[in-house]
Amino acid sequence: MEKSADKADKADKPVASKHKKRPVTSDNQEVREVKKRVSTVKPARSMPELQPPPSRQPSVAIKTEPTEIIEDDSDIGAIPEDDGLLDSKRPKRGLTLKRPQPMTSPKRASSVDDDDDDIDEKGGKAGKAKVKRPRIKPLIDDEDDDDFDSLTTDSSESEALSISLARPPKAKTASGSGKLAAVSNQGRKKSAPSRHSGGSGGSGSGAAASRRAPTPALPEKVERLVVQGPMTVQELAHALSIAETEIIKRLFSRGIAVNITETLDFKTISMVCEELEVTVVTEEQKSAAQKPDNILNAEDLDNLQRRPPVVTIMGHVDHGKTTLLDSIRKTKVAQGEAGGITQHIGAYHVDVQNESGETQQVVFLDTPGHEAFTAMRARGARVTDIAILVVAADDGVRPQTVEAISHAKAAGVPMVIAINKMDKESAQPDRVKQELTEYGLVPEEWGGDTIMVPVSAINGGNLDTLLEMLLLVAEVEDLYANPNRMAKGTVIEANLDKARGPVATLLVQNGTLRVGDVILAGSALGKVRAMIDDHGQRVENASPSFAVEILGLRDVPAAGDEFEVFESEKEAAALASERANTARQSRLLQGRVSLSALSARVQEGELKDLNIILKADVQGSVEAIVNALKKLPQKEVQLRLLLAAPGEVTETDIDLAAASDAVLIGFNTTTASGARQAADRAGVDIREYNIIYNLLDDIEAAMEGMLEPELVEEPLGQAEVRAIFPVGRSRVAGCYVQSGKLIRNCKIRVHRGGQTVHDGFLDSLKRIKDDVKEVNAGYECGIAAENFNDWNEGDSIEAYRMVTKRRTLSR
């Protein structure tokens, strides 16, 4: 190893900055109650196939009479971000440190047993890899879609018993099997160990069991609900440990009339949970949150061996991240096989000599630091053990420096600060240190616990010290894995190579990956056909912390996906379809766009048009339908024909529909093989017709459903005031109902001499001395009005009520 001249910082001691949990926040939303009785809700008109949206009523005065609907529309709260990725405690084992360790726990006495010697260093330029993110498509589905019925079977899950040394356990992650799992603030529990992360298996008790289960005698306040599919009111009540009537009441107050057997979709479940301050988590989010827990499990304990640290470099733009990476690599390559062609695989390994002259490896992730944190963490994976924060000595702490600090802190990843560009005259390392103290990073020499190493990336100054510090921090970090098992880890990046097919760079986090292994990465299944290391050389195996590029997957997984090796293809295939199913379900839950959901978005001003893709048998049909659609009134909701063509419905049409929130119409045509499955996967609803009028009726109904309902006045009856009776301080009008009827709590207008002297609510309605609900024409009654006493004999009373009315398209 080349030693750099400057060794001034050799005395630095490593301390792992352990920043733990990200605080969980939950929006407490005010629960609005309708104050008066609301006895009926006018149901939205039922459509032949397209469902109209739930009625929306404007906010008006709260005092109502029975048939008046008053409601506040509220947005469904966003699904809270995963909050379970971070945690606080890593189990420590006995360890003999080679150097004094301030602020550290006892360590395990173990040296690195690196059984992969295939990898060494060669030259080449390490580019900056972009992590590919999965494409998220919006989905189209109809409310009537009963796909959900089939979605309740795949969810049993056992959470692996986490004895995570490399990955902290999750205090907040819900565990559960069956259709749903709720976590109470008292009774969190972990299920039995599972061999597979992401958890197949489980108890299999499922929804049925949860339905049969008796309601606990003393319900606990549920904090989090894992939703795996639509639930009936009964099931939701059971999961939330509340009475069914509570849910019915809350939905009723929002204008949604349900009974206990009614199935609620994700949006409605979220609405109820939001009111109850219960966090809703989808199954996918939950399994993402659990991923890091599953890296090590009980069976690994007896075979733990040290693994190299995985390091990411972060920092402000132009502070020297790339130069530092290159410099570290070149230095190392210079010692070895300089001139070799280095394959870019998004990660590379560097041999570092420790104090006692032993060679240890450090793995650098060649991924922009922020992406390594955000993209990976967003998917529940944590791949980085240590972050190097590069701060230019001549520039100091800048916005991205601060951002990087927050990322590392949030992820609980220890930081080593590289104060770079020390070769510059304008370098002011003390200023940098001072600035960093404002963010809780205090250098050791100032009494803090953060390692800060002045370096020059450009001339390699003090890089050896930096690497040594990394090793020391790694030692503190308890980085162990079990190489004697089947591999599991995380996809660093993946793409589709024209010649080689799907290519993925995998970081092995536990076990050893071998050529020939049956592998499942995300939901991409395959058999490892070849593995290539960062020197571009084929290798037969990759042990923990090693990154290799693999060939042999049938699909391209997403960066951040977890991968795992299975004994048999059958086993992997079962989990693959389970994962695909879960992902689809989650998409359906979160992204499904039914016609009524579209209409809700229209009402929120989010959507102005109804997108349509039309495939018909022949061009003549296409033209006829297009012409007819054009004639539909479009003042309020516009139809946008994204595609109108003859032919069968293809996968491309599905993609387009999914990407554009479009309704896909097939007229007298067929659906190509594969397209049906694609539609299913994407949650796109193909609406098929062979009678043009049905098609037009449905589209018109859907457009009308997108219009906000009107609040209209409905006349009830007329009455005349014939006598006035003082009752206490107020006065009651003795009336004769001339036509129609008066209803308690209806609205009334009092007319006198051609003038309206009062407009308000009828407060009390009596026949003789009894309170009654209504009085019909030809009968006498006594009435009192809210805030009105000034009755005169001869006053004419006009009774009416406000009702919501579905609007029709204005022509």
Ligand SMILES: Nc1nc2c(ncn2[C@@H]2O[C@H](COP(=O)(O)OP(=O)(O)OP(=O)(O)O)[C@@H](O)[C@H]2O)c(=O)[nH]1
């Ligand atoms: N003098 C001096 N210049 C340096 C040093 N390290 C990097 N530079 C220069 O600083 C500039 C930015 O370096 P990069 O390595 O591209 O910085 P970066 O942080 O990767 O920048 P981005 O990729 O844009 O975020 C380049 O011109 C480097 O040559 C150093 O130690 N000393």
